[in-house]
Amino acid sequence: MTNISKYDVVIVKFPFASSMRYKARPAVVISSDNYNSKSRNTLLILAISSNIENKLSIETELINWQKAGLLKPSIFKASIATIEKEFVITKIGELNIADIKRLENMIGTIC
Numbered sequence: 001m002t003n004i005s006k007y008d009v010v011i012v013k014f015p016f017a018s019s020m021r022y023k024a025r026p027a028v029v030i031s032s033d034n035y036n037s038k039s040r041n042t043l044l045i046l047a048i049s050s051n052i053e054n055k056l057s058i059e060t061e062l063i064n065w066q067k068a069g070l071l072k073p074s075i076f077k078a079s080i081a082t083i084e085k086e087f088v089i090t091k092i093g094e095l096n097i098a099d100i101k102r103l104e105n106m107i108g109t110i111c
Contacts, residue, residue, distance in 0.1 A: 069093025
């Protein structure tokens, strides 16, 4: 997939830390557009989950989850990964400015 930008919400083959298996999951691209266009074949992503009941205190709910293309209320997970661009299945939306600010605040807390 080409033309992936920072803050795009995508469906990716998300890797499990404990195995070589993958599952289709939503994520937000957090690598810069400069990185995305010049990196070999990788993106930095942050996982998104609709399992809001089990969120950690540092994880943040999306305000405008529908605009992001999500089917349910969701949270930004404290889970950052580097993936191959070929693992992106499709783009489903993008974050609005309010959710970008919430995401940036959360990243500042965990990194």
